[in-house]
Amino acid sequence: MESSSLSRSNLTSLRTFSFTIYGTTVLVSTYFPLFYAGLGFTSSQIGILYALGPMISLFANLLWSIASDRYRTIKKIMCILLIGQIIMSYILSISTSFSVIMLIITVFYFFYYPVLPLSDTMAINAAREHGKSFITIRIFGSIGYAFFALVIGYVLSLIGSHRTMWVTMTIAAIALIITLFIKDQSTPVAKMNMSGIWSILRQKELLWFFGCVFCLALSVRMNDAFLTITLKDLGAGENIIGWAQLASSCSEIPIFLFLSLYGERFKELPLLIFASLVFATRFLLVGLTDSAYAIVGIQLLHSLSFGIFYVTSIRMLTRLIPDEFRATGMALFTIVWSSASGLLSGTFGGMVFQELGRRQFYLIAMGFALAACLGFASRYLHRGPGLRAGKSTGSSKNV
Template identity: 20%
Template sequence: MRGNPDARQGAIALHGFYFLYYGLQGVSIPFLPLWFASRGLDPALIGLIVATSFLPKILSTPVVAHVADQTGRAHGLIASALAASLILFICYPFSQTPAWLLAVTLLLNAVFPAVLPLMDRMAIASGRGQGNSYTVMRACGSLGFATVTVAGGYLIKTFDADWVMWLSILLIVACLACVRFLPHAARPAGAELRVDASRVDAPAPDPVRFPMREVLRDRPLLMCIAAASLVQASNGFLYSYSTLHWTASGLSTAQISLLWVVGVTSEVVFFFLAPRILARTGAQWLILTSAIMTAIRWAGLSASTDPAVIGGLQLLQCFTLAGNNAAIMWYITRHVPAACKTSAIALYALLSGGVFMFASIQLGGAVYRSYAPGGFLVMAVCAVGAVPLVVYSDRLRRGLGG
């Protein structure tokens, strides 16, 4: 890649794309509930909309991943998803009723999350078999999340909640501008492997007709993806109710944005360290450790609304997000054939951000309405649930000699 200007340009564009894509999440995840509240929605309805929004990707993400694995047309798929997302964000301010807000949110979450597996596939394909490219690019995403969270918190505090929409629209337009420069890494299996035969994906397998079916047949992989998905899905209460909970406890939007930044900063640092840690420990050990540290984090957040205490516990986000995500991508890179990688990433995305996320938000929300801090305790239980799955996955993998 050092001697190839096009490859360098593609890598730079992918770094920037991660920054912008996660930057959009940095404004929508913490502050979209506040925008809903500014439109007169009560916390129960906001929680329902946020929770339900995670469901559409269950259908859209595997379909897009299947098309990408079969055709390699990632650029067109990404551009189409972003264009549809832009239209839907523009529709938000014109949606006057809860029903319309729910409809727009559902459609948005059918198209926007489908971009993520394509991005991640490009990132791991651009590496040299060690996973370093993914972790550095994902760190750029975390930096984007932190930067936009701080900017969004300031703008919302200074002006009004409509800046959630303005920033989102600007960031999607910027993402669209980057698409044409992204690397052509997500190709059909045979073409990709002939180009990169020296990498971990070689030797080139026969094309796979149903990649997701092959992924589901690999029980150790399935258990490991499920475990990492539970850790990721345990963020459900943080994403849907934490801003409302902390605001009700007296914290300002500026303080809340800084607390998010503390967590994201720890993510960034850990992403840079992850390849060395994974080379020594392996993916399953890091997922297991991430599950335990995440459970500690949520249990601690259930016990205090002191900004200093919250800030300290937010440092454990390095495990919840960086350690867990780096580990599962490392695992997929090493155990999944090239023709199935996008589908494996999509399975992780639809479980972690779809099925499991919906369940965790619903459970956390039910507890929140009677005892607000209890939502974090539900998330702690969710994270602990990953432990036996990792142990079982390791046992199966050892039994298979892998």
């Protein structure tokens, strides 16, 4: 009975933690660009600042995740990361120079980017330990994102976007307190070594998967970096921007629930093909519309694009990557999905947005999504009957 009580307590703490850390994600993806714009930075400068995070996360994700696997602790590393975020946020709050902010935001990203893959690793481990679905924990991140997208928008409309960093510090501090109540990872893991990583990366199917994910991620990160700027250019205030983020995050919740219950009935590749096609449609519509309110409605397609893609990709990763390298595997996925793609899309996207305008920007994003769709489709069509039927050596249960 005591063990059952401790399990429920740990799962509750993990769900609360997942809920809270997505508040910082809302700020970084949605309101940091407005903070930069408020300081007078150009679209190209904002693109450079956006690209710095993915560049740093290329090694930050691996560094912290390898340390987690090697020392068998996620909780302690999570505390270090959150403390680093608080300190860097304070320094950013008193900085106005582009060169200074470029330096400080680089360090901030070093502490920010590894939090989500490590959080997902904790959730996956806890879900398997307690016989639960990973989605029953991760869905609270979506709820948290929806909550903070709306609340932060209203808060910043009252106190001003120049106080964005103070909101960041508050949310990181709350997450740090919650971390103290989370049970540390107790699942035995193998000692990390590079030969194990190379053995994973030599898998042709995994390399193909990462290649398609990277292509899709280019379009997604372009949209992430400049959606708020697009809304601002169309006359939207912080409240409307908050509603746009709320629409996207709320829309993914029923998809997460549906796939957690019935996802195993659907093959991975058809789901990824469909999600990529919806991403392409979504970016085309954003590029064509001239209404900020229409974009709020278009954001509902987030459910059929990101919602399906995320659950399916995590399911595929757990099949392709051995359990003992799970933290590092999640870090590799994050590097492809967020880091490498964000680095290119931030610098390239900033120049395209400034020089060619919004419509051409989103048409290019649509092109990348369609390329990913073709990549997933070609792999599906060229697989043998057994693989096409979805047979695998691993198990994706409880993911």
